[in-house]
Amino acid sequence: MKLPETSEWVLHTAAVIAQLPPGATVSGAQLSEHFGVPGPYLSKQLAKLVRAGVLIGSTGPRGGFRLARAPEHVSILDLVAAVDGAGDPYVCRELRQRGRGAARPEDCTTPCALASVMREAHEAWRASLAAVTLADIVAGLPDSVLEKNRRLLLAATG
Amino acid sequence: MKLPETSEWVLHTAAVIAQLPPGATVSGAQLSEHFGVPGPYLSKQLAKLVRAGVLIGSTGPRGGFRLARAPEHVSILDLVAAVDGAGDPYVCRELRQRGRGAARPEDCTTPCALASVMREAHEAWRASLAAVTLADIVAGLPDSVLEKNRRLLLAATG
């Protein structure tokens, strides 16, 4: 089980976007320079966030990305699910009904116990991520970092 | 994020092995017939469980696999970790220290907030899986299934 490396990019990128003044935008190229990651690939991932309704993308000069709603209402789960998909890592293929030892359908009225356990664990993971928002992340950053980002973003939007 | 399909095989297989009488063993070939999955590949995964100390593998005629300890002391997490690895799905590559907007090391004394959030979520997932044992799974199976498995296993070992 492994999350795409781009999930880290998206999380950090969203944290920077959350520090923008209201209405301002940042382009994918600027963000890729900011973090030292491939530009086109980052844009590809940010496009997923746009499709998920987390970001809003504007084209043309002075265009770029901005949050679709307040940072308090963007959870970490929203970001991870957008870039990685919301599906359960464990998919039950009803193994108990296959092979020589297959259980009869009348014994399978209740969901597979193993699938239920895995599902609950995934729900616990999701709940843990849904409890933290972008606002929490930004609030926890040192002032020096906030100041530096503000300066860089102002210079970029300029 | 996706768990290997073999994790389902291993979970169901372990549940069947947990139903064995003490001292009895089941071969990989019998298990693959039981579930209708490729034999050699299943054995490859069970070998991981042996390396992890969950199963014990015996060679030669009448050989096979058996639990290394009581089902009450084998958690679902043990099985999943053995087949998929125990690493965190999210790996922090210290993105904050890369690129143009890199933070100075003196601002990175505390761990990355995003990495901490992801780590806690993973811990919640692990805790949820560690709370369930093979004994719990077997106890929840219908009596008809238990009886059927007992009959099949006796026929195999008999």
Place this chain on the structure above:
DNA sequence: GGCGTTATACTCGGATACCACGTGTCCGAGTACCCCCGG
């Protein structure tokens, strides 16, 4: 009949190909801005 030896058949374990998803890159469609021209 009992015991040692040998041959056997069965088991696991690791080394070897194939395929899908994630990674990385590119180019095209669309749009807001800016400049220029005319009134």
Place this chain on the structure above:
DNA sequence: CCGGGGGTACTCGGACACGTGGTATCCGAGTATAACGCC
């Protein structure tokens, strides 16, 4: 000086190759069994 039109440069979005890890398979090393011959 003000308004309109066109050019331009910049943006995102989707389509195209490459590499790594999961999937599937095979064959070899090792061992408890069982038969066999000998005492």
